[in-house]
Amino acid sequence: MAGGTSLGAWTSCAADPGYRAAVLDLLGALAYGELSAFERLAEDAKLAPGLPDKAALARMASAEFQHYQLLHDRLAEVGADPTEVMTPFVEPLESFHRMTAPSDWLEGLVKAYVGDAIATDFYREVAVRLDDDTRELVLRVMSDTGHAQFAVDRLRQAIKEDPRVGGRLALWGRRLMGEALSQAQRVVAERDALSNLLVGGAQVQGFDLVEVGKMFNRITEAHTKRMAVLGLAS
């Protein structure tokens, strides 16, 4: 954490009930996110045009599950019930997936790429506000699982072969970002402890919508740049 100030270890930070609640929310959201990513990638594997691509998606799904396991074990270690902690995030994530079910292999790839990147941006924003132990875990489970390069390679090839798919996928990327923001706003509105952590860390008690908005803007800008890398206007 270059230039940041360490909050110290989990054991000292968690003495503050607000901080503890916020971190459990965060780990619960992340854990269900990984389990959900496992399911989506396994689902997308069925759309794969051949066995090597199918196996590549299954490999990524498996990596997401290993991350889920780390988060699950950490939740149990700090005395939380993993199921209870994940439950508030089931409905927002399932809504997102219901609204953005890919209709083909390429849409699935864009979704895996964009979804993974948005999640990584979000958790990197949050990581600087965490105690050392939690931050280390979050950065570990957000480490690159190889999705991005795989998706970029396949998508560039597909757009090169038929430039018309670029227009369709650009629209799709916008829709994904819109739905992600919509569900994220919903979570922020409903989870006070988590929202406080997002905008100011353990010290800040007032909830600042402007700060949350700025964070979402930074994530949206990063999304725009990533879509441009693919040759897609967002």
Place this chain on the structure above:
Amino acid sequence: MAGGTSLGAWTSCAADPGYRAAVLDLLGALAYGELSAFERLAEDAKLAPGLPDKAALARMASAEFQHYQLLHDRLAEVGADPTEVMTPFVEPLESFHRMTAPSDWLEGLVKAYVGDAIATDFYREVAVRLDDDTRELVLRVMSDTGHAQFAVDRLRQAIKEDPRVGGRLALWGRRLMGEALSQAQRVVAERDALSNLLVGGAQVQGFDLVEVGKMFNRITEAHTKRMAVLGLAS
């Protein structure tokens, strides 16, 4: 391999082109079987009645994928193209899964339990006819992934709570075994090298339908016993 005669290492056995072809067939069938098991378990995870069961299925799917990876790497190591070697088994396995799509969580559990057990029986029958290196790999990837106990616990509980489901699941178990035998017969009829290996090992060149039939009978008997353990007449 208690009491058996070792065929020696892969490198010496594989000098016989018939033996090499048979083992590549076997590893190809096993590899696609694992990839396919990954997909089915991930699919069944969606039917799970709660997060802990969903995570348990995802864990098993992940374990199947690790097994797939071992087989894939072994195929590449002996100079085979994993995709080419798996391809003949895609259609029989997909046919099996199409004909036996579970309509609910309990049917999915019976299928995972029965399917896993039939596969294990089959590969244990074959293992004694293999060179040392291949046998070690086959036994390793067929090692218990925890499916069986998980499924038995859940199924016994469900039958205890509502004995009527026992009748429905007994019928389902019969259908699964019937479809499995039907697809296995098809593979045996189409893959000569593999069939020779199944009935007599590398030494036997004549294809003996009676021996194959006996093997299928042994596997069916084991299935009957397993269904009885669940309290299901087969």
